Amino acid sequence: MKAYLDCYPCFFIQALKTARLVTSEEKVILQILKEVSLYLSQVSFDVTPSEIGRGVYLIISRITGVKDPYKEVKERCIRQALALYPELKQLITASEDRLMTAVRLAIAGNVIDFGTSSSFDLDRDLKAVLSQDFALDHSDDFRKALVEASKILYIADNAGETVFDRLLIEEIGRPVVYAVREKPIINDATREDAVLSGLEKVSKVMSSGCDAPGNILKFCSEEFFRVYRSADLIISKGQGNYEALSDEKRPIFFLLKAKCPVVARDLGLEEGSIILLKRGRNKKVLS
Amino acid sequence: MKAYLDCYPCFFIQALKTARLVTSEEKVILQILKEVSLYLSQVSFDVTPSEIGRGVYLIISRITGVKDPYKEVKERCIRQALALYPELKQLITASEDRLMTAVRLAIAGNVIDFGTSSSFDLDRDLKAVLSQDFALDHSDDFRKALVEASKILYIADNAGETVFDRLLIEEIGRPVVYAVREKPIINDATREDAVLSGLEKVSKVMSSGCDAPGNILKFCSEEFFRVYRSADLIISKGQGNYEALSDEKRPIFFLLKAKCPVVARDLGLEEGSIILLKRGRNKKVLS
Numbered sequence: 001m002k003a004y005l006d007c008y009p010c011f012f013i014q015a016l017k018t019a020r021l022v023t024s025e026e027k028v029i030l031q032i033l034k035e036v037s038l039y040l041s042q043v044s045f046d047v048t049p050s051e052i053g054r055g056v057y058l059i060i061s062r063i064t065g066v067k068d069p070y071k072e073v074k075e076r077c078i079r080q081a082l083a084l085y086p087e088l089k090q091l092i093t094a095s096e097d098r099l100m101t102a103v104r105l106a107i108a109g110n111v112i113d114f115g116t117s118s119s120f121d122l123d124r125d126l127k128a129v130l131s132q133d134f135a136l137d138h139s140d141d142f143r144k145a146l147v148e149a150s151k152i153l154y155i156a157d158n159a160g161e162t163v164f165d166r167l168l169i170e171e172i173g174r175p176v177v178y179a180v181r182e183k184p185i186i187n188d189a190t191r192e193d194a195v196l197s198g199l200e201k202v203s204k205v206m207s208s209g210c211d212a213p214g215n216i217l218k219f220c221s222e223e224f225f226r227v228y229r230s231a232d233l234i235i236s237k238g239q240g241n242y243e244a245l246s247d248e249k250r251p252i253f254f255l256l257k258a259k260c261p262v263v264a265r266d267l268g269l270e271e272g273s274i275i276l277l278k279r280g281r282n283k284k285v286l287s
Numbered sequence: 288m289k290a291y292l293d294c295y296p297c298f299f300i301q302a303l304k305t306a307r308l309v310t311s312e313e314k315v316i317l318q319i320l321k322e323v324s325l326y327l328s329q330v331s332f333d334v335t336p337s338e339i340g341r342g343v344y345l346i347i348s349r350i351t352g353v354k355d356p357y358k359e360v361k362e363r364c365i366r367q368a369l370a371l372y373p374e375l376k377q378l379i380t381a382s383e384d385r386l387m388t389a390v391r392l393a394i395a396g397n398v399i400d401f402g403t404s405s406s407f408d409l410d411r412d413l414k415a416v417l418s419q420d421f422a423l424d425h426s427d428d429f430r431k432a433l434v435e436a437s438k439i440l441y442i443a444d445n446a447g448e449t450v451f452d453r454l455l456i457e458e459i460g461r462p463v464v465y466a467v468r469e470k471p472i473i474n475d476a477t478r479e480d481a482v483l484s485g486l487e488k489v490s491k492v493m494s495s496g497c498d499a500p501g502n503i504l505k506f507c508s509e510e511f512f513r514v515y516r517s518a519d520l521i522i523s524k525g526q527g528n529y530e531a532l533s534d535e536k537r538p539i540f541f542l543l544k545a546k547c548p549v550v551a552r553d554l555g556l557e558e559g560s561i562i563l564l565k566r567g568r569n570k571k572v573l574s
Contacts, residue, residue, distance in 0.1 A: 005313060008320045009299035016292060026292060033295045034328045041324035045317055 001246045003049045004262045011040060015056050018186070022060065022069045035059045048243045049262070050214025057185055057213070068184035070159075077160025077187065078196050080122065081109065085198075088167055091130075099146075100139060102171040103255065104129050107274050109164025110157060110238050110257050129257070135273035142253055142276055149233035152176045154203065155215050155245075156189045157238030157256075162197035165237065169202045177227050178203040183211040188240065214240030217248070239263045251280045288533045290336045291549045298327060302343050305473070309347065309356045322346045335530045336549070337501025344472055344500070355471035357446075364447025364474065365483050367409065368396065372485075375454055378417075386433075387426060389458040390542065391416050394561050396451025397444060397525050397544050416544065422560035429540055429563055436520035439463045441490065442502050442532075443476040444525030449484035452524065456489045464514050465490040470498040475527065501527030504535070526550045538567045 015036045019029040036056050043052055061067050088105055095101035108129035111122065146152075154169060154176050156162060169176050178199050181188045189197075194205045209221025215236070217225065228234070234252040236245050242254050242263060254277045258264035264271040302323045306316040323343050330339055348354050375392055382388040395416035398409065433439075441456060441463050443449060456463050465486050468475045476484075481492045496508025502523070504512065515521070521539040523532050529541050529550060541564045545551035551558040 005303060005316055005320065008317075009296045009303060012296035012299055016296060029292055030332055033292065037324040037328035041321045041328065 001048055001243045001263070001266045003045045003047065003052055004265070006262050007045075007049045007052070008040065010260070010262075011052065011056050012036060014053065014186075015060060018057065018060050018069050019064070021073070022064045022066045028063065032060055032063050035063065048214060048216060050212045050240050050243045051216055053214075053240075054185065054212035054216075054219075070184065070187040074159035074184075074187050074189075074193055075196070077158070078163065078193060081160045081163035082197065084122075085163055085167070088164070089170075092167060092171060099143065099171050101130070102168040103139070103142070103276060104132075104274075106161075106164045106168040106237065107255050107257055107276075109161035110255070111259070129274055132274050134276055135258075135269045136267070136275040136277040138253065138278040139276050141278045145233045145251065145253070145278075146172060146174070149174070149231075151227075151231045152233045152235070153227055153231035154178045154235045155208070155237060155241050156180045156194065156199075157241060158187050159189045159193035159197070160187070161237065162189045162194055162199060166198055166202055168235075169199070176203040177231075178205045179208040179215065179224060179227070180205060181211060181215075182207045182209050182221075185211055185213045188213055212240075212244070214242075214244035216244045246279065249280050251278070253278050288335055288530045288550070288553045290332045290334065290339055291552070293549050294332075294336045294339070295327065297547070297549075298339065298343050299323065301340065301473075302347060305344065305347050305356050306351070308360070309351045309353045315350065319347055319350050322350065335501060335503060337499045337527050337530045338503055340501075340527075341472065341499035341503075341506075357471065357474040361446035361471075361474050361476075361480055362483070364445070365450065365480060368447045368450035369484065371409075372450055372454070375451070379454060379458060386430065386458050388417070389455040390426070390429070390563060391419075391561075393448075393451045393455040393524065394542050394544055394563075396448035397542070398546070416561055419561055421563055422545075422556045423554070423562040423564040425540065425565040426563050428565045432520045432538065432540070432565075433459060433461070436461070436518075438514075438518045439520045439522070440514055440518035441465045441522045442495070442524060442528050443467045443481065444528060445474050446476045446480035446484070447474070448524065449476045449481055449486060453484055453486050453489055455522075456486070463490040464518075465492045466495040466502065466511060466514070467492060468498060468502075469494045469496050469508075472498050472500045475500055499527075499531065501529075501531035503531045533566065536567050538565070540565050 015032060019032045036059055039055055092098050092101050108126045111125040152174055156178060180194050181190050184190055191205055191207055199205050208215050208224040210216055210219040212219055234250055236252050236254050238256050242256055245252055258267055258269055258271055258273045261271050302319060306319045323346055326342055379385050379388050395413045398412040439461055443465060467481050468477050471477055478492055478494055486492050495502050495511040497503055497506040499506055521537055523539050523541050525543050529543055532539055543562060545554055545556055545558055545560045548558050
C-alpha cells in the first residue's frame with residue numbers, strides 16, 4: 001500500500017507523540033519536527049507509509065540518542081497481556097470454534113498499538129472483537145490452508161499483541177516461524193519482546209532483519225527472505241505489515257483491525273473493521 | 288500567543304484540507320505539502336500560529352494560482368447567516384439582557400470556521416452557546432467600557448460570523464470601526480464579505496491591511512494602526528485574532544469559543560469554552 005496524502009499530517013502526529021515520550025525539552029522536540037519536515041519535503045511518497053515512518057523514527061532516535069522510546073510501554077503491554085493469558089486460554093478452550101476464537105483474539109490484541117493511537121481499552125476491545133462480524137472473511141480459505149500448509153510463517157506486529165499471537169499459534173498446533181523486527185521501532189515486537197511473551201515455547205522466533213514499522217521486504221535479511229519464499233502459508237498481523245505486504249504476490253492472510261482511516265480506505269472498508277483477508281496465490285515460489 | 292508544538296501537525300491538516308478545496312490533483316497537493324514541510328523546517332516558531340499559517344496559505348495560493356480558495360464557502364456561510372438574521376434579531380429583542388444575548392450570538396457565529404474545523408452545526412451551536420456559562424466572564428467590565436468608550440474598534444474574524452457581529456454592533460448602538468482582512472485568507476472576512484453581510488449599514492468598514500489569519504499588528508497598515516492606538520475599546524473576535532493580539536497591551540475584549548486544544552490550553556481552559564475576556568489597560572496610548 002502506497003502512502004496516502006492523509007499520512008502526511010499523521011507522520012507529524014506520530015513524531016510529536018514519540019518525541020514527547022522521550023523528552024520534555026520543547027527545543028529538542030521542535031528540532032525533531034523540523035528535521036522530519038525537511039525529510040518529508042525530500043522523500044518519495046511512492047513508497048509505503050511504513051518506509052517513510054521508518055525514516056521519521058530514525059530521526060527521533062538520532063536526535064535524542066534513545067534507540068527504544070517505547071521500551072517501557074512495550075514491557076507494560078506484554079505484562080498486561082500475560083496477565084490475561086490464562087483467562088483468554090480458557091475462553092478459547094470453552095468456545096465452539098477454537099481456531100476462530102483464537103483468530104479473533106489475535107486481532108483484538110492488535111489494538112495494542114501506540115503507532116496509531118495512544119489510548120486503548122483492551123477489555124472493551126476484546127469483547128467487541130469477539131462478537132464483531134468480519135468485514136472481509138476468508139476463514140474457510142484459512143482453515144483449508146492451515147490443513148495443507150507445511151511451512152507456516154507468522155509475521156508479528158506489536159509487543160503485547162505477541163501474547164495473543166501465541167494463543168493463536170498454540171491453536172494452530174503446527175511448526176510456525178514467528179518473525180519479529182530486527183531493531184526497536186515504535187512498539188513493534190523484537191526478539192526480546194517475543195521471548196518475554198513466551199513465543200519461543202511455541203514457535204521458532206526469528207528476526208526478519210527489518211527495522212521499519214512494517215515488514216518491508218527490501219529491508220529484510222536473506223535468511224528471512226528464504227523463509228518467506230518457501231512458506232506456503234503466511235500470516236501477517238496488523239496495519240504496518242499490511243502496508244508493507246499488501247501488494248505482494250505470496251499467499252498471505254492479513255489479520256488486522258483497520259485502525260486508521262487510510263488503511264480502512266485502502267481496504268474499501270470502514271474504520272474499525274476487522275478482517276481475515278487472503279491475498280496472493282497459494283503456490284510456492286521457487287527461490 | 289506563540290505557536291505551540293501541537294500546531295505543527297495542524298498546519299499540515301489545514302494545508303491538506305485547503306489544498307483539496309482547490310484541486311483534486313494529488314501531485315499538486317503533495318507538492319503543496321512538501322513545500323509547507325520545507326517552509327516549516329525553516330520558519331521560526333517564536334511567532335504566532337497566525338503568522339506561520341499565513342505562510343502556509345501563501346504557499347497554497349502560489350502553487351495553485353487560486354487566491355481565494357474559500358470564496359464559495361464564505362459566500363455560502365454569509366447567505367446562511369443572513370437567512371438567520373431576522374430570527375436572531377427577534378431573539379435579541381425578546382431577551383431580558385439584549386447586549387449579552389448579542390454577545391453570545393456573536394460568539395456562536397464564531398463556530399463558522401473552516402480554519403479549525405470543516406464541519407459545524409450552526410443550529411446546535413447557537414443553542415449551546417446561548418445557555419453555556421462563560422469560562423471567563425468580564426461582561427461587567429465590557430458593559431462599563433461600552434458606556435465610557437468614544438472610539439470602538441471591532442476586529443472581524445470569519446465570513447458568515449460577520450452577520451452575527453452586525454447584530455452585536457446594532458445592540459452597541461454606537462459608532463464602530465469594523466476591521467477586516469486586506470486579502471482573502473482561509474475564510475476570514477474581507478471588505479467584500481463585510482459589505483455582503485450588511486456591515487456598512489451599521490459601522491465603518493476598513494481593511495486592517497493584514498493578510499494573515501489573525502490581526503498581526505506588524506502586517507497592519509499605518510491607517511489601521513492609528514485607529515487601533517486611539518481606540519478606547521477594542522473587540523477582538525475569534526481564535527486567530529486572539530493568537531495575534533493576546534500579548535498586546537491595549538484594552539482588548541476577546542470574544543471567542545476555544546475551538547482548538549492549543550488555544551484552550553493557552554487560556555487555561557477546556558476545549559469548547561466560551562469567553563468574554565478583557566486583557567490590557569483601559570488607557571489611550573499616545574501615538
